Amino acid sequence: DAGVIQSPRHEVTEMGQEVTLRCKPISGHDYLFWYRQTMMRGLELLIYFNNNVPIDDSGMPEDRFSAKMPNASFSTLKIQPSEPRDSAVYFCASRPEGAGANVLTFGAGSRLTVL
């Protein structure tokens, strides 16, 4: 299993530009989560999906952020327009359905720098 795959690994952009981060969850995992990590705020849950449906987006900072999951194997997190305060590492994570431990498996993260 290739694990959770995120792209790009690094992104440097200028303020005002659109940024799209991508995630491919582990095959068979029904839940997908987007987190943002900064020194000031730690790991924040932005949004999560179950069976491609957004369940809780209360962590999305503002309207500039949007996330989609058009199918079970792909999700995007878009920031438009980007601002310097959006600089962070964005993690995607997935887990399977069902009871039990259901460990979150994380991708390697996308480090975003907005100049």
Place this chain on the structure above:
Amino acid sequence: AQKITQTQPGMFVQEKEAVTLDCTYDTSDPSYGLFWYKQPSSGEMIFLIYQGSYDQQNATEGRYSLNFQKARKSANLVISASQLGDSAMYFCAMREDASGTYKYIFGTGTRLKVLA
């Protein structure tokens, strides 16, 4: 209110010694899960250990054990026989199940430095 509290921003431990990283949590859900993750300097998040709220025994995984004290709402991570490679950030996390949301909330982390 903070759901997960890690009060130790940084810790030092001598190689081969044991170390305890503290975590307290706050929930009214009877069913929940507690997790510890390790984040080395390379940045990836690595799962270490899990404890379910109904588990009677403390979880163990190799050199990692979770000291689960339900009444005190604490879930401390114990690393035995520390190694230089254990130097990393460690995050405690909780998932509340009964509410049906399945959100995983993380603490602010503890940075552990193992000294040779």
